[in-house]
Amino acid sequence: ETGVTQSPTHLIKTRGQQVTLRCSSQSGHNTVSWYQQALGQGPQFIFQYYREEENGRGNFPPRFSGLQFPNYSSELNVNALELDDSALYLCASSPPGQDYEQYFGPGTRLTVT
Amino acid sequence: GNSVTQMEGPVTLSEEAFLTINCTYTATGYPSLFWYVQYPGEGLQLLLKATKADDKGSNKGFEATYRKETTSFHLEKGSVQVSDSAVYFCALKAGGTSYGKLTFGQGTILTVHP
Numbered sequence: 001e002t003g004v005t006q007s008p009t010h011l012i013k014t015r016g017q018q019v020t021l022r023c024s025s026q027s028g029h030n031t032v033s034w035y036q037q038a039l040g041q042g043p044q045f046i047f048q049y050y051r052e053e054e055n056g057r058g059n060f061p062p063r064f065s066g067l068q069f070p071n072y073s074s075e076l077n078v079n080a081l082e083l084d085d086s087a088l089y090l091c092a093s094s095p096p097g098q099d100y101e102q103y104f105g106p107g108t109r110l111t112v113t
Numbered sequence: 114g115n116s117v118t119q120m121e122g123p124v125t126l127s128e129e130a131f132l133t134i135n136c137t138y139t140a141t142g143y144p145s146l147f148w149y150v151q152y153p154g155e156g157l158q159l160l161l162k163a164t165k166a167d168d169k170g171s172n173k174g175f176e177a178t179y180r181k182e183t184t185s186f187h188l189e190k191g192s193v194q195v196s197d198s199a200v201y202f203c204a205l206k207a208g209g210t211s212y213g214k215l216t217f218g219q220g221t222i223l224t225v226h227p
Contacts, residue, residue, distance in 0.1 A: 004156070033213060042117075042202050042217030043157070054211030088154060099213030100145050100164075100206040104156035 001029060004093050011092035011110045013081050020107045021076040022098070023091030033072040033095040033102055034066060038087045049074055069087075086112045115140045115207050115216045123222035132139065132190040134221045136177075136199055138197075145213070146179050146186040149202040158214045160188075175192065213214030 006022045006100035012017050031050045045058035049068035063079040072093070072112050078085055088109050092102035129190045136146065145164040148198035149157040161170030168183035186203060203218040 008216070029212065033215075035215075040220075041214070042204075042219050045214045048212045049211070049215065056214055059215065091156075091181070092214060100147075100215070101159065102164075102213065102215060104149075104158070108158045 004091060004103055006089075006091050006105040006108050008108060009106070010109045010111075012113065014082060015081055015112055017081050018045045018077065018079045019081060019110060021078075021089050021091075021110070023074045023076070023093075023105060025072045025074070025091075025093030026103050029095050029103070030072050030095035031096075031099045032068055032072065033092045033094070033099075034074070034076050035090040035092065036060075036085075036087045037090055037107070044092055046076070050099070083112050086110060115144070115205060116216070117203050117205055117216055117218035119203050119218035122220075124222060125224045125226065127192055128195055128227050129192045129223055129224075130169065131191045132142050132197075132223070134185045134187065134188040134203075134223070135204035136218060137184050138186065138203075138205050140205055140207050140216075142209050143181075144205040146177070147204040147206070148175070148177055148186070148188050149217075151200045151205060151220070153199070160201070189223075193223075195225045197225055198223055198225045 033048040034046040037043040048056040052068045067075045088107040092104045148160040161172040163170040163179035169178045204215045
């Protein structure tokens with residue numbers, strides 16, 4: 001059984017640019033959540049996608065947006081990058097009816113210079 | 114709002130020592146509580162969970178009991194191993210929410226020496 005995968009592993013962008021991060025959910029899972037983990041901190045919830053729609057959002061500005069595809073994979077897009085966006089971005093998938101049980105991918109390390 | 118507070122770290126122990134990592138929470142309703150572990154270079158792994166008061170979650174020798182009266186969910190292990198060295202996160206999902214937002218503590222770094 002393949003777990004949650006994310007790409008790319010590392011990414012370096014310049015302030016003001018846009019970035020897209022990708023996540024493939026674990027087989028059989030239909031819900032995807034995204035988190036931002038700053039260095040030395042716990043993950044912060046960005047949003048969750050279910051049935052290709054956002055069904056919950058944390059305290060992040062609209063320049064953080066996402067998509068979920070029919071195969072349940074997902075993208076996180078961040079526009080107008082700021083230095084404070086430098087972090088590890090984690091994707092987690094959940095089985096049907098158990099969105100509290102989240103299985104995390106290894107993350108994408110984004111550095112904004 | 115909802116929040117999780119973990120004991121300040123890092124924690125350094127010798128192999129076979131007893132481990133306690135404290136976790137307290139603030140939440141509306143009746144949250145579900147979790148411990149996640151993050152090994153170097155890897156994503157978070159669910160270690161154990163408890164969904165109602167007085168439940169005890171356990172896995173791989175770790176255990177934690179959901180104490181509603183003290184709003185706590187302390188992680189314990191009777192005899193740690195070098196392979197337990199990792200970062201441990203306490204988390205909650207608030208009761209009554211329609212989506213699975215997890216609120217995490219700041220994490221506790223555990224280092225176990227041979």
